[in-house]
Amino acid sequence: MAMHKTKAVTATRHAALGLSDQDLLDMYYYIALARTLDDRMWVLQRAGKAMFVISGPGHEGCQVGAMWPMDKKNDWLVPFYRSVAACLVKGMTPKDILLGLFARAVDPSSGGRQMPGHYGHPGVKILSTSSPVGTQYPHAVGIAYAAKLRKTGEVTMVAIGEGGTSQGDWHEALNWAGIYKLPVIFVVENNFYAISVPLHKQVAGESVAARAAGYGFPGVVADGSDVLECYRVAKEAYDRARRGEGPTLIEYRVERLGSHSSDDQQERYRPKEEIEAARRRDPLVTFRAYLESVGLMDEPRGQALTARIKREIDEATDSADAEPLPDPSTAERHVYATQHDPTYYRADDQIPGPHPMHPWLPGPDGRR
Numbered sequence: 001m002a003m004h005k006t007k008a009v010t011a012t013r014h015a016a017l018g019l020s021d022q023d024l025l026d027m028y029y030y031i032a033l034a035r036t037l038d039d040r041m042w043v044l045q046r047a048g049k050a051m052f053v054i055s056g057p058g059h060e061g062c063q064v065g066a067m068w069p070m071d072k073k074n075d076w077l078v079p080f081y082r083s084v085a086a087c088l089v090k091g092m093t094p095k096d097i098l099l100g101l102f103a104r105a106v107d108p109s110s111g112g113r114q115m116p117g118h119y120g121h122p123g124v125k126i127l128s129t130s131s132p133v134g135t136q137y138p139h140a141v142g143i144a145y146a147a148k149l150r151k152t153g154e155v156t157m158v159a160i161g162e163g164g165t166s167q168g169d170w171h172e173a174l175n176w177a178g179i180y181k182l183p184v185i186f187v188v189e190n191n192f193y194a195i196s197v198p199l200h201k202q203v204a205g206e207s208v209a210a211r212a213a214g215y216g217f218p219g220v221v222a223d224g225s226d227v228l229e230c231y232r233v234a235k236e237a238y239d240r241a242r243r244g245e246g247p248t249l250i251e252y253r254v255e256r257l258g259s260h261s262s263d264d265q266q267e268r269y270r271p272k273e274e275i276e277a278a279r280r281r282d283p284l285v286t287f288r289a290y291l292e293s294v295g296l297m298d299e300p301r302g303q304a305l306t307a308r309i310k311r312e313i314d315e316a317t318d319s320a321d322a323e324p325l326p327d328p329s330t331a332e333r334h335v336y337a338t339q340h341d342p343t344y345y346r347a348d349d350q351i352p353g354p355h356p357m358h359p360w361l362p363g364p365d366g367r368r
Helices: 002-016 021-046 060-067 084-090 094-102 136-150 162-166 168-180 209-215 227-242 272-280 283-293 299-321
Strands: 076-078 156-161 184-190 219-223 248-253
Touching: 002 021, 021 060, 021 084, 021 094, 021 227, 021 283, 021 299, 060 084, 060 156, 060 184, 060 227, 060 248, 060 283, 076 084, 076 136, 084 094, 094 299, 136 156, 136 168, 136 184, 156 162, 162 168, 162 184, 168 184, 168 209, 184 227, 209 219, 209 248, 219 227, 227 248, 227 283
Parallel strands: 076 156, 156 184, 184 248, 219 248
Antiparallel strands: none
16 A cells, blocks of 8 residues: 555656656656667777777766757757767767767768767757867857847757866856856766766865856756756756746766776776765666656566667667768868858958958958
């Protein structure tokens, strides 16, 4: 009798947030899909099929929760190197992710020109980022500023790890967004280690969210292993942004279940007991437990989902691996200008003629 009462009380939690049973099943699917894809990328790297892997086991729950309120077609995502689950929810496929891992010519992020972990897809409004940590934050603010000026209604979500908040780019972005009340959600996925540097050596006061007060907007801390709580705070942030009330800084406190990257060995600097405790807070485990408690998941359903996801990842791996590498003759594409751009325009040009710094580009005669 007590068990039925617990289920009834628990069942009201996601309904109170406006989430249907199907929402929960779909959210769990993306968490499990991202984890299986993550595992496959590590296997491929260890087998010599990829040069490097940096991924997000333990981060999937907060990413799925954060992305769920988003308008998948209209809004923007500016990810970081652990954003596998977020990119999948936004519209990238497992094959898209693996094309980047394999550096294939049809990789939607860069055509095979970036190292693994630089997720992006212009077709689904995911901005590709690059290796310098923190530079995606000003880019995201620029997108949000343009959206506000153009009155498009777009909201931008940008993510980073807590170590990246030590970069000047991060603070400049928050300051600008606060001044102009931009429609942007700043997400920090705090897993307590910047590679091997613990949080207390990165952040004075050990709270990233508290810094938002200095820039004039709310900062929120959420348990990154609690998918429903991650959704709740993200929904509030998106609603604020859409109402024109400006940005929100969300600090998701997550568990990093694996090493920083395939070049790292976390056992060298993390106690065994700490790693074991982190695995007990795995969102794949905790969210499944919630689904089971409300009668949405059992062993047969779980096994069927696992088989489906494995089949999807196997097909994506084979398909991505079969794609060709970039043609070496295109190595300078997007690096050097090879012809005049008739749409080139400089707002401060007054005198017709070539660009003073780049004479191969036309001056205002070719402006649109």
